[in-house]
Amino acid sequence: MLICVPDILSKADVKEFRAVMDAVAWEDGRSTAGAQSAMVKKNEQLPPNGDVSRKLGERVVRALAANSLFVSAAIPRHIFPPLFNRYGAGQHFGVHVDNAVRGDHLSGMRIRTDLSVTLFLSEPDEYDGGELIVEDYYGSHEVKLPAGHLVLYPATSLHTVTRITRGLRVASFFWLQSMIRDAHARSMIFDLDNAIQGLVGRLSRNDPEVVKLTGIYHNLIRYWAEV
Ligand code: NI
Numbered sequence: 001m002l003i004c005v006p007d008i009l010s011k012a013d014v015k016e017f018r019a020v021m022d023a024v025a026w027e028d029g030r031s032t033a034g035a036q037s038a039m040v041k042k043n044e045q046l047p048p049n050g051d052v053s054r055k056l057g058e059r060v061v062r063a064l065a066a067n068s069l070f071v072s073a074a075i076p077r078h079i080f081p082p083l084f085n086r087y088g089a090g091q092h093f094g095v096h097v098d099n100a101v102r103g104d105h106l107s108g109m110r111i112r113t114d115l116s117v118t119l120f121l122s123e124p125d126e127y128d129g130g131e132l133i134v135e136d137y138y139g140s141h142e143v144k145l146p147a148g149h150l151v152l153y154p155a156t157s158l159h160t161v162t163r164i165t166r167g168l169r170v171a172s173f174f175w176l177q178s179m180i181r182d183a184h185a186r187s188m189i190f191d192l193d194n195a196i197q198g199l200v201g202r203l204s205r206n207d208p209e210v211v212k213l214t215g216i217y218h219n220l221i222r223y224w225a226e227v
Pocket of ligand 1: 097
């Protein structure tokens with residue numbers, strides 16, 4: 001399941017991020033790629049352990065934690081320090097699957113990558129091409145979102161970034177380990193949460209059936225969660 005989350009960063013935040021990123025040196029994107037993906041990856045990245053990546057990454061993580069839609073969809077246990085990349089004309093990232101486990105040298109954090117995230121930092125009209133294509137059970141999905149919005153997709157999926165034919169595609173990308181490992185279980189919990197939020201709007205949080213459903217929501221998390 002792909003889930004788009006709007007307005008993680010404001011337009012002002014995006015502008016500030018881009019100015020900070022423009023002022024520093026970038027490196028070959030293959031520095032963080034596995035053996036297969038290095039063969040099909042052609043882009044640039046901010047040095048993952050550099051000050052700029054870390055500081056902007058911390059701001060992204062704070063924004064994620066404050067976003068109820070993101071938290072409801074991902075139920076995050078560990079969020080990998082966000083990385084930043086850019087693709088210019090002619091660059092692309094061919095078909096690959098992200099590494100199953102990611103380790104962070106600075107913090108010692110090691111996570112199982114349940115979900116992959118792309119947070120767009122360019123507006124769609126700034127570049128042509130550069131669609132994120134994600135393949136899942138239901139076919140192939142094309143994603144290109146406004147700056148400040150993100151997409152969550154299963155890290156198990158084959159995916160690609162199509163060749164850029166004009167402009168610059170800037171994004172933050174990272175992975176997370178969810179408290180709910182099973183994608184179907186996570187999806188049902190997300191659907192249940194959405195249904196409860198809908199009922200709360202029509203009835204009240206204290207409606208007896210809403211209280212029961214809220215209890216079931218928490219008990220399912222209690223049943224499935226790794227913490
Ligand atoms: Ni990838």
